[in-house]
Amino acid sequence: MDLKTMRMEFRKGWKGFTIFIFVVVLIVGGMAQLYPVVSETFEEEAGELDGEESLELEFLEEKNEFNLSWEKVEGAKEYIVLEDTKSHMATSSDIGNTTETYMTIPSEDNRDERYFGVVAVVEVEDEESRVPIGMASTVERKTPLEEMMETPYFRMFTAGREDMRIDEIEGYLSVELYSWWILLVGVYLSFLSVKSVTGDYEEGRMDIIFSTPLSRKEYLLQKFSALALFSLALVVLSGLILTLSVYSVGEGFRLNPFLVSIVISWPMLLVIIAVSIFLAVLFKSSRMAVGATFAVILVQYALFMAGHMVESLESVLPFTISYYWDYNSVLLDGVVHLWDLVLLILVAFILFFGSLVLFENRDIPA
Amino acid sequence: MENEVVMKIRGLTKKYGDVVGIKDLDLDVYKGEIMGFLGPNGAGKTTTIRTCLGLLQKTSGDVKIFGLDSHEDSIEIRKRTGYLPGDFGMYPDLKVKSILRYLLSQSGVSDESKMKGLAERLELDLSRKYGNLSKGNKQKVGLVQAFMADQDLIIMDEPTSGLDPLMQQKCYELLREEKEKGKTIFMSSHILAEVEEVCDRVAIIRNAELQVVEEIESLKEKMGKKLEIEFENSVDPSIFAMEGVEDFEMDGRKATMIVTSNLDEVIKKISKQNVINMSLETFSLEQLFLTYYSGGGKG
Numbered sequence: 001m002d003l004k005t006m007r008m009e010f011r012k013g014w015k016g017f018t019i020f021i022f023v024v025v026l027i028v029g030g031m032a033q034l035y036p037v038v039s040e041t042f043e044e045e046a047g048e049l050d051g052e053e054s055l056e057l058e059f060l061e062e063k064n065e066f067n068l069s070w071e072k073v074e075g076a077k078e079y080i081v082l083e084d085t086k087s088h089m090a091t092s093s094d095i096g097n098t099t100e101t102y103m104t105i106p107s108e109d110n111r112d113e114r115y116f117g118v119v120a121v122v123e124v125e126d127e128e129s130r131v132p133i134g135m136a137s138t139v140e141r142k143t144p145l146e147e148m149m150e151t152p153y154f155r156m157f158t159a160g161r162e163d164m165r166i167d168e169i170e171g172y173l174s175v176e177l178y179s180w181w182i183l184l185v186g187v188y189l190s191f192l193s194v195k196s197v198t199g200d201y202e203e204g205r206m207d208i209i210f211s212t213p214l215s216r217k218e219y220l221l222q223k224f225s226a227l228a229l230f231s232l233a234l235v236v237l238s239g240l241i242l243t244l245s246v247y248s249v250g251e252g253f254r255l256n257p258f259l260v261s262i263v264i265s266w267p268m269l270l271v272i273i274a275v276s277i278f279l280a281v282l283f284k285s286s287r288m289a290v291g292a293t294f295a296v297i298l299v300q301y302a303l304f305m306a307g308h309m310v311e312s313l314e315s316v317l318p319f320t321i322s323y324y325w326d327y328n329s330v331l332l333d334g335v336v337h338l339w340d341l342v343l344l345i346l347v348a349f350i351l352f353f354g355s356l357v358l359f360e361n362r363d364i365p366a
Numbered sequence: 367m368e369n370e371v372v373m374k375i376r377g378l379t380k381k382y383g384d385v386v387g388i389k390d391l392d393l394d395v396y397k398g399e400i401m402g403f404l405g406p407n408g409a410g411k412t413t414t415i416r417t418c419l420g421l422l423q424k425t426s427g428d429v430k431i432f433g434l435d436s437h438e439d440s441i442e443i444r445k446r447t448g449y450l451p452g453d454f455g456m457y458p459d460l461k462v463k464s465i466l467r468y469l470l471s472q473s474g475v476s477d478e479s480k481m482k483g484l485a486e487r488l489e490l491d492l493s494r495k496y497g498n499l500s501k502g503n504k505q506k507v508g509l510v511q512a513f514m515a516d517q518d519l520i521i522m523d524e525p526t527s528g529l530d531p532l533m534q535q536k537c538y539e540l541l542r543e544e545k546e547k548g549k550t551i552f553m554s555s556h557i558l559a560e561v562e563e564v565c566d567r568v569a570i571i572r573n574a575e576l577q578v579v580e581e582i583e584s585l586k587e588k589m590g591k592k593l594e595i596e597f598e599n600s601v602d603p604s605i606f607a608m609e610g611v612e613d614f615e616m617d618g619r620k621a622t623m624i625v626t627s628n629l630d631e632v633i634k635k636i637s638k639q640n641v642i643n644m645s646l647e648t649f650s651l652e653q654l655f656l657t658y659y660s661g662g663g664k665g
Contacts, residue, residue: 004468004471004472005472008457008468012459203455203456204451204453204454205455205457207421207453207454208455208469210419211444211448211449211512212469212472212473213442213445214472362423363421364416364421366412366452
């Protein structure tokens with residue numbers, strides 16, 4: 001196969017390609033550079049609970065219940081006991097009133113993390129006021145970072161990995177870079193891919209190109225190859241820059257996992273290129289094809305995020321592209337899931353084959 | 367003219383949904399001729415050309431070029447065919463030379479001498495970026511690329527569109543030279559003078575249907591001649607009432623008529639009168655065009 005059309009793709013597109021690689025590499029390198037600054041903010045110690053010295057929480061094993069007791073408050077008419085699952089107590093509910101200075105609370109097997117607060121109701125000159133006495137918890141106090149990592153919102157960015165620590169470089173990059181890599185790279189790559197075909201339609205080059213003895217198959221194959229090569233260069237360069245940047249912040253020179261995890265996003269990018277070319281051939285118009293391709297990328301991304309955030313949506317994950325690029329297994333476990341990558345490549349080829357069939361039999365509008 | 371058929375179109379129909387682009391077209395283009403394809407805008411000229419080249423799928427019919435099927439053997443056909451589209455673009459950021467080299471190499475030609483020679487004749491600067499060229503200069507790039515690979519058949523969709531009159535003449539020269547070399551040219555146009563000047567035969571289409579295919583000369587003959595006579599004295603119009611004389615008008619001592627046959631008889635009648643002035647004019651394609659396009663047709 002001669003590669004003239006592929007070379008032409010690089011000649012006409014080199015400016016866009018270069019700027020794109022430059023921006024991506026800048027963001028990738030910059031993210032690792034920010035790590036020391038950001039990781040400092042995660043070092044905040046676990047604070048004490050307000051007024052915990054005034055309360056005592058005791059677990060009575062034989063009765064399987066807690067005994068919560070507190071210091072007597074002068075003039076207290078009664079005491080209100082509140083409970084929440086978080087230390088901020090903002091979503092607490094009232095679990096009982098008493099005139100005693102203790103209360104027994106049944107243990108619940110499925111809940112081990114409980115926060116209690118006690119408020120005294122004091123009557124001063126016929127006016128009731130509530131005076132907080134203090135708080136107690138069934139668990140050790142967590143750091144703000146630990147609390148954040150337990151929110152469902154955060155689970156979207158860890159791709160479901162509960163063992164992730166974002167105060168370590170792997171976890172930090174997983175959340176801050178890898179989790180949106182498909183948007184950073186995929187969106188513009190899909191735009192370039194769509195344009196490489198629809199540009200020839202819209203700028204009237206198709207007639208000229210196909211006045212030469214170039215088959216439609218070869219034309220698409222060379223377009224695909226050019227974009228595949230370009231995206232390979234993009235992931236290799238990004239991976240190298242990331243590795244160097246990680247090294248420069250004192251986290252060691254480790255091609256594995258940093259280069260490897262980025263490079264294995266290539267099959268995912270091949271799927272994006274194939275989707276883009278398919279839609280470009282289908283719609284023959286940049287506006288329609290770019291819109292449709294962006295929709296595919298964004299919807300699959302939203303599903304991927306939602307699938308990790310909401311347990312009942314987990315079943316949608318295998319239908320997303322992102323699911324098959326398991327960077328976390330490389331970053332955290334040092335394992336590459338080869339079959340996932342093979343599957344992505346297979347999907348890319350099926351889509352590309354679909355584009356060939358479609359393009360072969362379609363009118364080229366004047 | 368040899369009678370070897372280079373393009374053989376039979377029953378070609380192309381529909382876009384319910385819209386008919388071209389309907390049941392039969393046409394032969396012979397080796398070594400310049401065939402004009404004439405019709406108003408939207409008549410189906412471009413559709414025909416692009417279907418023949420395999421850019422559009424045909425709805426029905428059969429097109430053979432060099433005896434090869436227009437769609438099955440499209441690549442083989444394109445090796446021997448140059449094409450100038452009616453509306454085209456190229457890579458705006460690249461130099462004309464790079465673009466032409468790419469296209470030339472796609473056609474498997476490494477000799478750039480014809481490309482350079484054509485550019486020189488058309489006064490086209492190959493070192494300029496395509497995007498910076500004027501419409502006329504872009505058209506020149508199109509012309510160069512159609513001829514540069516020295517192919518046997520050149521198909522052109524309105525080749526002189528956007529060119530100034532001087533360049534139009536150069537284009538006609540090029541067409542004639544290619545014809546001299548034995549090349550076959552099939553060109554669409556809506557410029558009558560152009561077809562009259564360079565074409566051997568013309569096919570006229572209207573509303574997606576072929577109206578007539580004729581040699582230019584015989585077509586003009588069939589269309590008759592316009593005769594204008596100024597007599598010294600008034601003449602009895604009835605002396606011209608004979609077969610072959612149409613549209614007779616008498617304005618004082620001045621008579622005009624269309625003579626399609628019996629010219630000898632007409633001249634003899636005139637010779638019996640005292641004539642001050644007389645002109646005999648071949649019908650222009652302009653008139654022919656109007657005749658065909660306004661419906662009916664005399665051919």
